[in-house]
Amino acid sequence: MNNFQLHMPTKILFGEGQIAAISQEIPQGAKVLILYGGGSIMKNGVYAQVKEALTGFDVQEFGGIEANPTYDTLMKAVELIRAEKLDFLLAVGGGSVIDGTKFVAAAVNYKGDPWEILTKGGASVTNALPFGSVLTLPATGSEMNCGSVISRPSIGAKLAFLSPLCFPKFSVLDPTSTYSLPTRQVANGVVDAFVHTIEQYLTYPVNAPIQDRFAEGIFLTLIEEGPKALANPLDYGTRANIMWTATLALNGLIGAGVPQDWATHMLGHELTALHGLDHAQTLAIILPALMTIKQDTKHAKLLQFANRVWGITKGTDEEKIAEAIRKTRDFFEKMGNKTRLSDYDISEESIPKLIAKLKEHGMTALGENQDITLEVSEDILRLAL
Amino acid sequence: MNNFQLHMPTKILFGEGQIAAISQEIPQGAKVLILYGGGSIMKNGVYAQVKEALTGFDVQEFGGIEANPTYDTLMKAVELIRAEKLDFLLAVGGGSVIDGTKFVAAAVNYKGDPWEILTKGGASVTNALPFGSVLTLPATGSEMNCGSVISRPSIGAKLAFLSPLCFPKFSVLDPTSTYSLPTRQVANGVVDAFVHTIEQYLTYPVNAPIQDRFAEGIFLTLIEEGPKALANPLDYGTRANIMWTATLALNGLIGAGVPQDWATHMLGHELTALHGLDHAQTLAIILPALMTIKQDTKHAKLLQFANRVWGITKGTDEEKIAEAIRKTRDFFEKMGNKTRLSDYDISEESIPKLIAKLKEHGMTALGENQDITLEVSEDILRLAL
Incomplete structure (x- = not known):
């Protein structure tokens, strides 16, 4: 076989009821931002389980991440995090929400214009906020890798980056979270x-x-x-x-x-x-x-x-x-x-x-x-x- | 399937010549202790490759870890590390050397008698020195898990512990390192x-x-x-x-x-x-x-x-x-x-x-x-x- 380097540091919490376990995986005292998409998590019970699991944490929310997550939307999350000094991100959704959260994690403390993360590539990322994910749509693998694809429609761009700092710390895979798909x-x-x-x-x-x-x-x-x-x-x-x-x-x-x-x-x-x-x-x-x-x-x-x-x-x-x-x-x-x-x-x-x-x-x-x-x-x- | 939690954070560097890459994986300025067994690494060229890769690091060595690593031998390594304030361990050998290094990593800063790590179990470990491994004998899987088995012949004991703090940060798997087996x-x-x-x-x-x-x-x-x-x-x-x-x-x-x-x-x-x-x-x-x-x-x-x-x-x-x-x-x-x-x-x-x-x-x-x-x-x- 060819030489390789392989790193899969994301901890997987698999099975019905595992959302409750996220409180063990997030540092005590963390100020958490929940990131999500169009709101399906409100209807299928996932949001309620996440909120219940985060009892005792300082929690804020950021919804509206698109199916192809956009730079403009994600930069609003970055501003919120900087303003509120949040320090842990929780992506709740499918690959788009997780991809978007990876970019947000890398952008918050980025020195320079965060768009460079996509134009210069992940090697320019020297710091990223820690984050976890609760997966609701199995397909992309974003929940256990460090890749992300971000769009910027205003300039017709859709670009990817990979950074070893952007692996989720943990990902919850609860099959019942996919029932409403x-x-x-x-x-x-x-x-x-x-x-x-x-x-x-x-x-x-x-x-x-x-x-x-x-x-x-x-x-x-x-x-x-x-x-x-x-x-x-x-x-x-x-x-x-x-x-x-x-x-x-x-x-x-x-x-x-x-x-x-x-x-x-x-x-x-x-x-x-x-x-x-x-x-x-x-x-x-x-x-x-x-x-x-x-x-x-x-x-x-x-x-x-x-x-x-x-x-x-x-x-x-x-x-x-x-x-x-x-x-x-x-x-x-x-x-x-x-x-x-x-x-x-x-x-x-x-x-x-x-x-x-x-x-x-x-x-x-x-x-x-x-x-x-x-x-x-x-x-x-x-x-x- | 049953519910599970799965964590495999060890980065794998696989293939001929990968020993040279360890310098990228050890923190700059680290004071490194190389741990090894009976000295076969001196004969098969692995030791020389490791030393070459560690050029520029402050490096000390501890040999003589047994095929069934013993508490008494490993505590001598613990004493050396404490005395010399070493802060990164590198296991070079097979499963026994890696198992022994896991115990040493957990024992150095253990509050209390380190034998408790084996009698009370890995949950008692709240701190471990970071370590990597260079594998020379494929069999036990110790290079990518957090388990360790330690013997103490003086009291007829052979006990195991598992600690999530005792995953190798990286493991080098160079098939040529096994040629002399x-x-x-x-x-x-x-x-x-x-x-x-x-x-x-x-x-x-x-x-x-x-x-x-x-x-x-x-x-x-x-x-x-x-x-x-x-x-x-x-x-x-x-x-x-x-x-x-x-x-x-x-x-x-x-x-x-x-x-x-x-x-x-x-x-x-x-x-x-x-x-x-x-x-x-x-x-x-x-x-x-x-x-x-x-x-x-x-x-x-x-x-x-x-x-x-x-x-x-x-x-x-x-x-x-x-x-x-x-x-x-x-x-x-x-x-x-x-x-x-x-x-x-x-x-x-x-x-x-x-x-x-x-x-x-x-x-x-x-x-x-x-x-x-x-x-x-x-x-x-x-x-x-």
Whole structure:
């Protein structure tokens, strides 16, 4: 395997009733700011549990963090924290709220213009407020990693940063906190976690058998549990299995020591930006086409994926690979995500615009071999029509 | 799955040449104590690499930590640290050196008699010196957990403690640091990691599919890589795969949210204490007998183990289980560990002595259901003759 450094310092509190345990994880006497999104936590009981758990702490609140958290909104939280001298943050929500809280944590004591955190990158962060999270939407893995994506619509920017100072101190994963999610969001989370795993698995072999086995374990679990979530949305066990598996798909573990791709995500981001599709929808469209176009360099891992994940043992190599791609596509469709651009009324007229955006964003050499040029991206998009 | 709390804060630096990176992980200006064992690190080049990496730090050394680290030896290190006001520890060695360093870290500023750390347990630890490790022997998982076992021969005691303050800040896993190990120790490490995984897997189902898949991934990797280590001891890839897999077998990950057993280890410890067998030898003896005796309560997981790990699909349930136990026994034998008490000239005359020791140590209700009574332990030992 390749050399790696792996750090997963976030303490996980998993299971029904674990919100009550946060009082043990926050320093006594801390002045806490609860950050949240559109207010769904008021309806599903999570807010009440958090407030109850924080009895005895000095607590303030900041709501309204958007689905794609914006710099302007988050800087209002930064001002509040500075004015009130708050010293511990608690993100209550999904990946957007946690991503936003990471930026706020890094910005409060930042020397200089906090926008630099995104333009200069996480290395510019030398101090961050401590924070924890209560997760209500499993998908992004933000609850156990140190990455964050922030938007600034006024200048058309959406940028990411990673800082080792921005791991949550703890994250509560209570599956019952996800009960009020629409089934579509749960299904999207399954597809997102599946593709996160693909991006860290479907490259070329580097003799890393345990990373492969763990990734295949995530695939098999999502394939088994995903349809159960559609059939029986409020089953605790299914929600629990999806929630923990989605975290494991992007906490650094399965990607340590192996090549990574991420081209599907990059192409997908442009589809969301241009056509407003759900993130999971874009992945479901791009991945089957990318697997088909890149089966040359991904040949060995595609065969392993066909055999170990889909149990395909018959046919030529090409037939096995085609069958694995077909089964992957069927799985996405079964999870409610159509897999063709035309399913979303996107025609080939969009392709030049998407390619122009990829070029504008410097996405001209994607994939584990940097060989997904703009020409290859165009082939992928055409095949996805 | 069951509720759980999981914390894995140790940063892993994995791969050839990573010892050089420790200078980035130790606070500048730290006064460092290197702790080590019998001096093998002088011969295999690890010591020289560590010293080179610590250029510019104030460094002292403490050698002679035993294979079963003793309180008396470790207290000498504590005295040295107090006298010289050292403030960062670096364990260089295997599980014993790391376990010993954890105790030293907790003892230096302990208010009261440090032996209480073992008699009162890790909850009595309110402060510990920071420490890192450079691992030279993969097996125990001590490099990424917060557990430690310390002996005090003068009063016949061997006790464990766990403290959340005693996670290594970082651990270097450089597979080349294990090149000088005798093949027998590498093989023993494979068996030890296999049985660590069994103890967290072979219980009863709690609808925890991702934990099961990860554990099965560890089994399959050890089954594939173990024999390669015997055939080609100095192959980097094999050493790397065994080293990382052994860490993953006991860093908390696969045991989070599932029942655990540990009876094989408890019975094995008495065999080591009474007859001086290697730890892995004792596990190879006890486990096949325990699997046979406890196939009633472990029935469902034994069938899953037979199918997913050993690929057994034919026969009655009882035949499948018998075949899985046979294959497990064969694997241990292939790894150089005989699996019968009689292979080590231990006869049934020892059994009453072993049972008396289990009783003396309070091991009267072992296993995930606390139903491995002294009578059941005796059945297991008799079957292992």
